[in-house]
Amino acid sequence: MDALLQFIFSGVTVGAVYALVALGFTIIYNASDVVNFAQGEFVMLGGMITVFAFEAGMPLPLAAVLAVLATAAIGVALNKLAIEPARGAPVVTLIIITIGASILIRGAAQLVFDKQLHRFPAFSGDDPIRILGATILPQSLWVIVGALVVFVGLWLFFTRTLTGKAVLATANNRVAAQLVGINTAWVMTLSFGLSAAIGALAGVLVTPITLVSYDVGVALALKGFAAAMLGGMGNPKGALAGGLLLGLLEALTAGYLSSQYKDAVAFIVILGVLFAMPQGLFGKSATERV
Amino acid sequence: MRNTTASAMALLLALPVAAQAEIRLGASVSATGPAAFLGDPEAKTIEMMVEDINEAGGIDGEQIALTLYDDGGDPNKARTFATRLVEDDEVVAIIGGSTTGTTMSILDVAEDEGIPFISLAGAISIVDPVREYVFKTPHTDRMACEKIFSDMQAQGISRIGMISGTDGFGASMQAQCKDVAGDQGIEVLADETYGPQDADTTPQLTRIRNTDGVQAVLNAGFGQGPAIVTRNFAQLGFDIPLYQSHGVASNAFVELVGPEASQGVRLPGTALLIGDRLAEDDPQYQVVNDYTAAYRERYGQDPSTFAGYAHDAVALMVDAMRRADEIAPDAIRDALEATQGFVGTTGVYTFSPEDHLGLDPSDFRMLEITADGWKQID
Numbered sequence A: 001m002d003a004l005l006q007f008i009f010s011g012v013t014v015g016a017v018y019a020l021v022a023l024g025f026t027i028i029y030n031a032s033d034v035v036n037f038a039q040g041e042f043v044m045l046g047g048m049i050t051v052f053a054f055e056a057g058m059p060l061p062l063a064a065v066l067a068v069l070a071t072a073a074i075g076v077a078l079n080k081l082a083i084e085p086a087r088g089a090p091v092v093t094l095i096i097i098t099i100g101a102s103i104l105i106r107g108a109a110q111l112v113f114d115k116q117l118h119r120f121p122a123f124s125g126d127d128p129i130r131i132l133g134a135t136i137l138p139q140s141l142w143v144i145v146g147a148l149v150v151f152v153g154l155w156l157f158f159t160r161t162l163t164g165k166a167v168l169a170t171a172n173n174r175v176a177a178q179l180v181g182i183n184t185a186w187v188m189t190l191s192f193g194l195s196a197a198i199g200a201l202a203g204v205l206v207t208p209i210t211l212v213s214y215d216v217g218v219a220l221a222l223k224g225f226a227a228a229m230l231g232g233m234g235n236p237k238g239a240l241a242g243g244l245l246l247g248l249l250e251a252l253t254a255g256y257l258s259s260q261y262k263d264a265v266a267f268i269v270i271l272g273v274l275f276a277m278p279q280g281l282f283g284k285s286a287t288e289r290v
Numbered sequence B: 001m002r003n004t005t006a007s008a009m010a011l012l013l014a015l016p017v018a019a020q021a022e023i024r025l026g027a028s029v030s031a032t033g034p035a036a037f038l039g040d041p042e043a044k045t046i047e048m049m050v051e052d053i054n055e056a057g058g059i060d061g062e063q064i065a066l067t068l069y070d071d072g073g074d075p076n077k078a079r080t081f082a083t084r085l086v087e088d089d090e091v092v093a094i095i096g097g098s099t100t101g102t103t104m105s106i107l108d109v110a111e112d113e114g115i116p117f118i119s120l121a122g123a124i125s126i127v128d129p130v131r132e133y134v135f136k137t138p139h140t141d142r143m144a145c146e147k148i149f150s151d152m153q154a155q156g157i158s159r160i161g162m163i164s165g166t167d168g169f170g171a172s173m174q175a176q177c178k179d180v181a182g183d184q185g186i187e188v189l190a191d192e193t194y195g196p197q198d199a200d201t202t203p204q205l206t207r208i209r210n211t212d213g214v215q216a217v218l219n220a221g222f223g224q225g226p227a228i229v230t231r232n233f234a235q236l237g238f239d240i241p242l243y244q245s246h247g248v249a250s251n252a253f254v255e256l257v258g259p260e261a262s263q264g265v266r267l268p269g270t271a272l273l274i275g276d277r278l279a280e281d282d283p284q285y286q287v288v289n290d291y292t293a294a295y296r297e298r299y300g301q302d303p304s305t306f307a308g309y310a311h312d313a314v315a316l317m318v319d320a321m322r323r324a325d326e327i328a329p330d331a332i333r334d335a336l337e338a339t340q341g342f343v344g345t346t347g348v349y350t351f352s353p354e355d356h357l358g359l360d361p362s363d364f365r366m367l368e369i370t371a372d373g374w375k376q377i378d
Helices: A002-032 A039-055 A060-086 A091-112 A138-160 A162-172 A174-179 A184-210 A217-231 A236-257 A259-276 B002-018 B036-055 B075-087 B100-113 B141-154 B168-184 B202-209 B224-236 B251-257 B271-277 B285-299 B305-323 B329-337
Strands: A129-131 A134-136 B022-029 B063-070 B093-096 B117-119 B134-136 B159-165 B187-194 B216-220 B242-244 B266-269 B365-370 B373-376
Touching (some): A002 A039, A002 A134, A002 A138, A002 A162, A002 A184, A002 A217, A002 A236, A039 A060, A039 A091, A039 A184, A060 A091, A091 A217, A134 A138, A138 A236, A162 A174, A162 A184, A174 A184, A184 B224, A236 A259, A259 B187, B022 B036, B022 B075, B022 B305, B036 B063, B036 B305, B063 B075, B075 B093, B075 B100, B093 B100, B100 B117, B100 B168, B117 B305, B141 B168, B141 B216, B141 B242, B141 B266, B141 B365, B159 B168, B159 B202, B168 B187, B168 B216, B187 B202, B202 B224, B224 B242, B224 B251, B266 B271, B271 B305, B271 B365, B271 B373, B285 B305, B305 B329
Parallel strands (some): B022 B063, B022 B093, B093 B117, B117 B134, B159 B187, B216 B242, B242 B266
Antiparallel strands (some): A129 A134
């Protein structure tokens, strides 16, 4: 019994990390249909900037805020310098541009920062919380709460605010959106800034658990992307559910079956789900006019 | 065929150059890319040492001209650079190969062209079977396993659980440890793995904890995995010892894990890690502390165990050049093979025609992380 609970705690911790990364994908995807493969680098930047600001003597909360703002600025710059000039290009081209951007950011990070692993202290200490013989670290709760807060925020943004609806409208049909008075260039800038900020926040929350170095972005983006696909790309509900499901699958496989197969089982389930429901668990099937 | 012609040409062209007072040393390490944590300190060490040796008058009055390439951890690039070192840069010796993969590429070129090569990678297959021109400085992971298991025997531990990374280092050490465990009376009851970038390993550790009779846990891996395993180990509140590998023998590991969770962790390390705690009459005292002081002054950080491998490679090569009859590849190779009792940071090297590694498990020191730093326990 305590073993099962431990596996669940582990799965929820890891799942919340995936969910936070997956949530970062949603905004840019909703604004432009582009899957931003530099999302993992935003997470890395959030962690790295916080580490270096903290080690330079800044209080941790201030360092975290600085990291989120700086990363958001980098996200905006990415849009202005790389995505906007190629606006007329097909989505696939834009996705390839984001892959290029991720390589550039990774390379710059190893020069600006360093190539070592880093960590900063957990927000509420490292004393594990014991529940029925199983343990969970306080930082895991921070990550879970962070994922929930971002989820609720995004859900409200897309369903309750005019700006959020403008973002969705831009993705749906850029010309029509412009015709009804939506400043689509601004929507793109906003969506890159917000996505980068969410990525950086994820980095700040998960670093005490996962550690950070200049190259952690790739693996995080891959798992986050898998989680987003599983839940349904572009849907915050899907990102949250997909992330948690992926984390739980991995933990339970590692716990009950074999740790050798945990990634394989997770990906087999993803393939199975996508085979039966190509839009993911919560994705809406697209109806496009031809 | 074209290669032979090219190198014959290169050799002809090289003859007038050799008359100049300059020794050409080549290096290819992985200063960037996935193995940068190995190659970066190695590159720094090689550059620093060559400069220092030149400032002190070089080798018998001849300056060393270093050509250092960054292969980014890519075996194909390493092969290209090794060929370029031999054919274009006309080096008399090569140091490098941060990973086993890049070493294997350089090794072929060195053997074909007859250039002495000291590798900085761990795998036993580099020097077993012995190749004429290939030497290496790091311990093999098999020796690390033997060292850990002898310490376990001394503690009366015979049944263990293993948790290993699925990266190259972890997988290789896992296989080697399981291979030698039986000989040393150790039984591996649980055998778990984790991905190199996994965020949590508590399910695997819970399985080990729930396996009856496990008296200690051994984690084979390096990078962030062992740091996370150690933190999870503390989180789950195990009351048995945790052994780590030489892959994480660094102060950075203790900082990553945190002082509380890292306490009591045991691992085989080199003298480099406990330089300030060595007895002054320890044979390695001088070399370890001189190197650490020089590195710290120049780069503002402590050298890692991997940096020490590069230090020993340069020191061995320079020592061989001093003893060689002439500065030519074959003479250097012969002098290198005749190395006896050379004190490095990793251990005391004695090469022979049958042994191109020159270390044994006793060169490892069994260390434990305590509240006030590393403590040698053997």
